[in-house]
Structure formats: C-alpha cells, structure tokens
Amino acid sequence: MTVWSTSNPSGSVTVNVLDIIPGTSVDGPGLRTAIYLAGCSHACPGCQNPGSWDPAGGRSMTVAEIVGIVSENEFPVTLTGGDPLFHPEATGRLVEALRGAGVSSVWLYTGYTFEQILDHQRLLDAVRGVDVIVDGPFRSELRDPSLSFRGSANQRIILLPESLAAGRPCLWQPPTVDF
Numbered sequence: 001m002t003v004w005s006t007s008n009p010s011g012s013v014t015v016n017v018l019d020i021i022p023g024t025s026v027d028g029p030g031l032r033t034a035i036y037l038a039g040c041s042h043a044c045p046g047c048q049n050p051g052s053w054d055p056a057g058g059r060s061m062t063v064a065e066i067v068g069i070v071s072e073n074e075f076p077v078t079l080t081g082g083d084p085l086f087h088p089e090a091t092g093r094l095v096e097a098l099r100g101a102g103v104s105s106v107w108l109y110t111g112y113t114f115e116q117i118l119d120h121q122r123l124l125d126a127v128r129g130v131d132v133i134v135d136g137p138f139r140s141e142l143r144d145p146s147l148s149f150r151g152s153a154n155q156r157i158i159l160l161p162e163s164l165a166a167g168r169p170c171l172w173q174p175p176t177v178d179f
C-alpha cells in the first residue's frame, strides 16, 4: 500500500487539494462541500479522473486553510479525490478539524474496501469521525449509471460508526420521502 503525508515544521499538516466545491449534489445526499484531495494508487481501469492520481497535483493547503473555506457555509462535507486514504494521516487530521469546526456530516470516498480499512490501523485511524464511506475500487464491468452516489455495483455506501460497532458493513439507505 502506498501512502503519503507531510507536515511542515510548525506541525500544520498539509495536503494537496485539487478542488473544493461548495454546494454540490453529486457526492452524497443534499448539498455538500466536496473536497478533492490529490493522490490515488488504485489505478482502476476506466477511472474517470486519472489526473487525480498524482499526489503532487493541485496545490498544497494546510488543514486550517481547508477548514476556513469549508466554514464559509454550513454544508456537510464529502472527502473525495483521488483517494483521501492515500495520505491517511493528513486525512485523519482534516476529519478531526472538520468535526471540531462543527461540520455536521462527513462522507469519504475511497478505493479501499471496508474490510481492508479494518485490517490497516492507519486507515482505520483516518476514518474515525467519518459518518459514511463509499468503498471499493471502480470496476468498469460493474458500472451502473442508475446507482446513487457511486459508479459501480461493487461499491457500497456504508454507515461507518454502526459498521465498526457491528464488525460488518451496515449499508446506508436513502431517506424515504412521503407524499
């Protein structure tokens, strides 16, 4: 597994950010701020954004700078990329800071499966504080445009605290709407 993170001498964690989009509706329910972190080692055939694989892409930002932008509105947050777990220490610090700033909900997209995260303490530490992960690599043979918030049928939308408590994946279900 390839991972990457860096800290400057003052201890402010930095991570390369490709984009921050407030108010998007495609990376989870409702309007959310999507943070696109650079870096991914999964190399899924058919990946729609191979330009996100380079961890040196985008621009280096401190966690404090990112949280400052997110705090300009009250949207919940989705961390995506790339794979935020390419650099688990930085992502863990970012999640911690987002929760500390009062962000109401954090979703995280990763090419790792829930089971792989359970087996790697560094990944597990990074997702504490995350509400929902969308897990697994994109598999082009299972691509299904009808799926909500994911590209292929192997990917799961997993309620993380509930799943960690149960030791098995508990799937998120979209809220039902009464008419």
Ligand code: SF4
Pocket: 040, 041, 042, 043, 044, 047, 048, 049, 050, 052, 081, 082, 083, 110, 111, 136, 137, 138
């Ligand atoms: S995990 Fe996501 S960003 Fe990484 S190669 Fe797969 S589809 Fe692309």
